[in-house]
Amino acid sequence: MRNATDYTDLVEKILKAAAREADEAEVFLSLSDHVSLELRRSEVGEAEKAVSWGLAIRTIKDGHIGASMTTSPTRWEDCLRAALASGRLADPQDWGGLPDPVSFPRDIDVYDPSLVTDADTATDIITTLLAAAEGGEAETAGGGVSLGKGSSLIANTNGVFYTREATSASVSLEAINGTSTGYEFDRTAHLKDLKTDWVAEEAMFLADYWAGAGDIESCTADVVLTPTALSSLVGAILLPALSGRNVHAGRSFLADKKGVPCMDPSFVLYDDPYDGMGATRFDADGVATRRLDFICRGTVQSFAYDLRTAYRYGETSTGSAVRSGAGGAPEIGVHCLKLDARRENVRHEKAVCAHGLIGAHTANTITGDFSVELSNAAWVEEGVYGAPIRSAMLSGNLFSMLEDIAGAGEERREIGRMTLPEVRFKNLHIIGK
Incomplete structure (x- = not known):
């Protein structure tokens, strides 16, 4: 795969041409090379190879952004x-x-x-995955592996010319x-x-252990959310509340709480890019990234801004603009979100522990x-799993839950762009049979 810097001459040519007709211009270039291999039950499917190249141009003239x-x-x-042309049609904004x-x-x-993004490497990983999954009662239902390399650059008419190279390897089973299922994954x-x-062993354990799941009576109980379960609530509720755009539009619960202690005194949330x-x-x-402290000791400290939102509301960019690829315009997001709270043995006293939540997007x-459905949930006590729960609903309010946290576990796990305990x-409300 070629590197983004191989297109330096092209990028400079674009910026030079854009400068003749716009006040400012920006070029974003992205190249990627991926190979993936899918499991169909326990059979290895065909490998798929994908190479992509994308170029995005942004122009600014008299506050019109195209x-x-x-x-x-x-x-x-x-x-x-x-x-x-799109800039001429756009409404002007403060810039x-x-x-x-x-x-x-x-x-x-x-x-x-x-x-290396090749089929042989992917096949070796799949073979190891299937071997590690042997020995349990559960059967392999699916999974896969993906290997990728990416190279990108961003340059503008002010002299910015930055590059980034990244690789990724992921596996799932x-x-x-x-009727019991188990799913696990890893990405690095x-x-x-x-x-x-570990992915294979955990997926098989989840499927086998919950094969004997029973019902639970409706009750109020402490609930332990694993990183996979917690990430769905953080992504659906907490992250949107920290967006500067939502804050100024009146769509954030935290809009009027900057500088106000409103969460557990041990709660910390920050973006370490x-x-x-x-x-x-x-x-x-x-924009150069930096550590951004959203919540410190339970008090809201900052919100996230990209350039466009910051200029619109008289704020300063926090280096929080992200893209989903060359085709996606910059938007507010996080790079490496970290969550922490008072360290405790969260599984010592009796509680319901859930590995997943279904329906957090609602x-x-x-x-x-x-209001979500618990997935792979069970009673735990003294660090040991007890009775597995077949089905139950969990309802609550995340902001109220964060006001008084019972504790956070010692280990951290990276889920997407979040690292969570x-x-x-x-005392959450669980709806059983």
């Missing part, structure tokens, strides 16, 4: 014309300028030069035992860190109210 993208290097002139270049204080570690930037055996799979020295606007993102919440 954007366009192309997947062909030879179409850059058409792409530039489309960006300029303080694209960023100037800066020096970065630290490097990031999200690239594995030994990772779904197991089934009667470095191939040597991929926990293939130098530590995690999403690590980057610059955001999707070309939560009310403004009020924090939710398991957290114990007090």
Whole structure:
């Protein structure tokens, strides 16, 4: 795969042409090379290879912002014309300028030069996965492996020219035992860190243990949410509440709570853009990233802003712009979100522990109210699993739950762009049979 820097001449040509017709211009270039292999039950399917190339151009003239993208290097002139044309149709907004270049204080570690995106490597991982899944009663229902390399750059007419290389390796397995299922996954930037055996063993354990699940009476109990379960509520409710756009639009529960203690005094939430799979020295606007403390000791400290939102509301960008690829415009997000709270043995006293939640996307993102189905839930006590629960609903309000946390576990797990512990919440309403 070619590197983004191989297109330096093209990028400079685009910026030079754009500068003749716009006040400012920005180019974002993204290249990726992926191979994936899917399991069909316990049979290995065919490997799929995908190579992508994408170019996005953004122009600014008199506060009119235009954007366009192309997947062909030879179409850059058409792409530039489309960006300029869309800008002429856009409503003007307050604009303080694209960023100037800066020096970065630290490097990031999200690239594995030994990772090769080929079918043989993927097949070796699948073979190891299937071997580790043998021995239980459950059967393999599906899964897969994906290996990827990516290279990107962002450059603008103010002199910014930043590049980023990243690799990823992921593996997943779904197991089934009667009507009981288990699913586990892992994703890492470095191939040597991929926990293939653990993924297989956990998926088989979940399917086998919950094959004997029974009903639960409706009750009020402490609930331990593992990182996979907690991530769905954090992503659906808490992250939208920290967006500067939602804050100024009146769509955030936390809008009037900056500087106000409103959560457990031990609760900490911050974005560390130098530590995690999403690590980057610059955001999707070309703004240098930095640690952003959202909540410290239970008090809201900051909200997240990209350039466009910051200029619109008289704020300063927090380096929080992200993209979903060359075709996606910059939007507010996080890079490597970290959550922490008072460290406790959260499974010592009796509680319901849930590995997953179904339906978190239906939560009310403004009020924090939710009603979800528990997945792979069981009673735990003194660190040991007790009776597995076949089916139950959990309802509550995430902001109320965060006011008084019973504790957070010692271990942390990276889920997407979040690194989370398991957290114990007090006296939640569980709806059983």
